[in-house]
Structure formats: C-alpha cells, structure tokens
Amino acid sequence: MSNFLDRLIDISSIFNQSCVLCGSRAARQGLCAPCQADLPVLPRPACATCAQPLREPGLCGRCLRHPPAFDAIHVPYVFCYPISALVHAFKYGRQLELAGILGDLLATAAVDAGLRYDVVIAVPLSKERLAERGFNQSIELARALVGIIADRSSPGLCWRKCNTTPQAGLGPRQRRRNVRHAFCVETRLDGLSVAVVDDVITTGATLDSLSLELKKQGAKRVEGWALCRTLHLKT
Template sequence: MLSNIKRIFIDNCSIFNQHCLLCNRRNCHAGLCNGCKASLPALPPMYCPICAEPALTRDICGFCLRHPPAFDAIHTPYLFGYPLNAIIYAVKYGKRLEMTGVLAALMAEFAQKHPFSSDIVIPVPLSKERLAERGFNQSIPLAQAIAATMQSRFSTTLCWRKRNTVPQASLGRAERSRNVRHAFGVKQRIDGLSVAIVDDVATSGATLSALAEILKKQGAKRVDAWVLCRASFPKT
C-alpha cells in the first residue's frame, strides 16, 4: 500500500521518474536531480531559533527579543534565492501547478529529517478575492506534505482570512504588521492543541505571527510555522 506522502504527491502531480525541472536530466525522483537539489540555497547553520533569520550565532535575534512574534518558531530548509525562487514564482504567478509536487516533496523531505509533531496542520489561508484571482492556494500541497509526514490532522477549514489585505511585498515591516492585524479568524476553540501553520515563504513573519496570535487566543498551546524558504528583511 502506498504511504500517505506518496499518495499525496501522485494524486497532485505525477513527478516521479520525470525530467529534472531545472536541467532536464531524465529519471529524476520527485522532479529534481541530486545536483540541482544540491544547488538550492540552504539555510545557513547559524540562525535565530525563533524567526530563522540567518545570523552569526544561534541566539535569539534582537528583533525577536524586542518584538516577540506570536509563533513559537519558524522551521525552514532554504533561503529565498535562485533557483528555488524561480520555481515558486512559476507556481504562484505562472500557474505552473505541475511544479507543486516538487515543492511539496522538498517540504516533506525536510520534515522527515526534523521529527516534530503537531496535533493539526493548516495552510495559511488566502482571502476569497485572492483565491478567486489566483485559482489555488500554493500553501495547501506544502501543508498536506507536512501533515502526512507528521501523521497529523490536516484542515483547510479551521481558519479563514477575513479580508483581502494589501500584498505584503509592497510594505515595510511596521506596515506589514498593521496590514495583517485581525486579518484571520478561527472557527472553534482548540484548547491545548499544538498547531503547525504552513506557507511557502517567510519574510518579516508578520502574516505567520498574525495567524499564530488568533490561534493562541482560541486556545492553541503552541504554534510552529513551517515554510519552504526564508527571505531576508531589512532590520528596520
């Protein structure tokens, strides 16, 4: 019988034993050859244990000390850089949905190497307007991969986005926090549960923190953010 992880990948995107997305080499497991996978920009060994911002030590960074986020930690294998960012852009803005299985496979591989358990796994929800415009939520296959790896409950209905916020990319750090404040809702109490929230990219962490805040107000004891890659943000 196929494992849950394999079933998710095969159902969503037939990527096994295909050509490498980046170099076109044949018979590449999960859509990337070993060489191209090794070229992905890995998170350096030194980073903040809360926000995963690259640093000179493994100490909590100054920003997290001054403005502690609502999530407990960000877990991520990569930095937001070439060629990974090109694949993410192709999925999100080029609607290359056949590539989503590659990203999900990378997320599952990372989760397998870092055993961690959460009671429930949820993708960061999009607003109705953004979902209608894009046609899909790119975080769902990533969250499915995490849930299958953890053997945890998966839900796309526990949380929702109350309003269509301004795209975060156009805003500074303080503006990002204000933009997503009170942007999420949770449908029921989740007292004592640990929650994994999943997204493709973390930059300032404002969206993840806003979602984690409302989850904790509804009783979550711990909220961990799992993202495929970490983008740097100015320390201002």
C-alpha cells in the same frame, strides 16, 4: 522487495521526469541530484524563533525585543534563485505540477526535523485572491506534511476576513499593519500544538497575526513551516 521497487521506479518513464531546472533526464521527482544540491540551504545557526541566520545559536535582537506570537519557524531554504523561480512559477504562473516537487522538498525537511503537532493548517487566502489565483499554494504544500508532522489537517479552521494588499513590496511595518486583524479563528484549540504552513517567510508578520488568533482560542504552541525564508528585506 523495496530495493526492487525503487529500481523499477527509477527506470520507469512514468515516474522518471526531466529535471525542471536543467532538463536532465537523470531526475527523480522533478529534480536531478546536482540541481537539488545547488538549492540555497538556510545558513546555520539561526534564531530559535524566527529562523533568521545568526553568528551563534540563540535569539535575534528583534525576537528578544518584540517576542512574536508564534513559537518557532522551520524553513529549509533561502528565498533566492533557483528555488525562488520555482516558487514564483508555482504561485503566479499556475504551474501546479510543481506542487509535488516543492512539497517533497518541504516534506524531506519535516522528516529530518522529526517534530509532531496535533494539527496542520495552511495560511488562508481571501475569497477574492483565491478566485483570482484559482488555488491556495500553501494548502498544496500543507498536504505534503500530513502524516509526517501531523495526522490531520483542518483547512476550514481559520480564514482570512478581508482581501488585504499583497505583502510583496511592502516594508516591515506596512506588512504588520496590513495583516493585523486579517484572520479569524472560531474553533477552540485548548492545549493543542498547531503547525502553520506557508510558501515563503519574509518578516513573519502574516504568521504572527494568525498565531495570535490561534492562541486566543487556546492553542498551546504555534510553529510555522515554510519552504523558503527571505534574509534581507529591501524597504
């Protein structure tokens, strides 16, 4: 029965979309198989904490010298073309139809990882940024993980206290200062494991700041989930 339904979906014009990258009609869920295979997969091995690619398994020098508040980062792709173009169109071009495509990519990685948490949350936007953009791209991605890595999400568990300067274009130290006291968490999370979802990880400063606040409220473990990771930050 399931094979019959799969074939029915494949031939249905309702479900069969054109590939958002090449326009091919042989696409399912917005990406054809060749274009999906061309997405820049994060090289392995990678740092067990921040997911920065390494020559051999272990921890990178930065995580050894300055352990972050988060416990691990899980990210399937490198932030470069073509997935960077999709993220940019989704985030800044307000192409909300890409939410399902990008969410499916992240959900596939989550299924493969087989990890579970008590709750999943999205990195919050300030009220000003949310009003300007009209939506929180991290919330859209987090929805794809509910039921896979956690059975519940808590959108109101944390919030951004101030409208910080956009992280894009800032150097590593500036990024850390920019989000140092940006988040607030007032709900007790004693003994809970929390998955924090964002679209792109660059230095990990945002995740680090939020993780610190979550652990102040008793979270036992905090891990980040993102679609992409920047490997070489230009400062």
